[in-house]
Amino acid sequence: MLKKLLPLALFSFVVPAQADTLLGLYVGAQGWRAEAEGGFANSQSVTDFSFKDKTLASYYVALEHPVPLVPNIKISRQNIETQGNSLLSSSFSFAGESFAAGTDLNGALDMDSTDYTLYYEIFDNDILSLDVGLTGRDVDGVLMASAGSQITEQSFSGIVPLLYGKVEVGMPLTGLALQAQGNFLALDDNKLYDYQAAVTYSLLDNIAVDMTLQLGYRVYLLELDDMDDIYTDMEFKGVFAGVELHF
Template identity: 45%
Template sequence: MKNVKNLSAIVIASSALLLSTQANADTLLGGYLGAQAWNMDATGGFSENENIAGFAFESEQNASFYAALEHPIPLVPNIKLARTTMDTQGSTTLDTQFNFGDEVFLANATLDTQIEMTATDYILYYELLDSDIATLDIGVAAKQLEGDIVVVDQDGNMAEEEFDGMIPMAYAKVAFGLPLTGLGVFAEGTFLSIDDDSFTDYQAGISYNFVETLAIDMTIQLGYRSTELDIEDLDDIYANLEFDGAFLGIEFDF
């Protein structure tokens, strides 16, 4: 009986030590990663000068992936990386002459376009609030916008332009949780407005935490995302485009 009691004491002590170690590890270093499927609509147009041609774009399925690393070191910001595809295609019939690449497309020409665009966000942020009820993150971001645009008319004449630029932006994220339910709401975005250039990328939605353990939490998300860009002369590209639509996501918090 004495051996059984000793064994029980050892098991209880070992379990307590393990739980304490896991809690301390989570306090010292943590983070999250996730993925989203985005049902995206696109509107607007582009050009190589201020005479932007509008296109009728098709709805597309795109994706976003992100990961963040958080720590308790004072004054040192946390790090987050996010990558989003915004590929789309569309067509238009020109009202006026349209210059793009090395081609001149005349009025009444029918054009097809293929846009392959990726946005990569490099984010540094501080956690001003961090609890199960409310979180608030504030920081700065550098958004790398890169891609390729191809335009083809009905006669097979083709023009192509590539672009790659870095855009400084402000960053914010807020989330609220409903205790004991696993339900929450959140909003997150990056923003810029300088002179004639503006760029807004935000999302908002609801979340449900369906797995919660000492090692990892798993959350599903349902929401709406909108990306609006009005840029002048980004690698000789002028654009006024909006991408928006519903998304479904999953996030792992460790």
């Protein structure tokens, strides 16, 4: 009897962890006040800029299902942009233009990225939720440098593979939870990580829709080593607020 019950018990434990009992659709948006630092170049010796803080937005949609072994999917969209300046202590060459030492150089980044994430729910209950998976980040950006009438820019693009993880610890009967998630890559001299930690509050929870508010802190590191002849060492960090709907 025990031999018959054991496989059934294991099956009942694994299957609910894969996804919602029925199809679950998640839609979310975040506003992020990002403080930027670092710089860029066409060589490993990057030039740092004093960048301005910017309010950035991101959006995502995720679909979870009850089919075992088939991963859930999440698609998110993010725009990162910033502008700043640097008083050059030495000459700087970028995208075919040379800027002399002593120049007050303006620099800017405008980068769009779309994440395609496939993930599994390892645990999924009111106390602990754990997701792991892989992300393909489709990056499309442009870096600009200018001083007076000298203006130059260089674009870059590529798909970056990342590890994905998310954990949430619930606080029963309060509507509150602690959540952390991120994407990570460290390959040769390329480093990219994008992680956030937040407190969430379930504002609405009924059979039709759930609404959750988020307040947290996000860090985004972008270290590119020769992506289309682009080198960057830039970090964005700051407080964010968001809302998520679950249908």
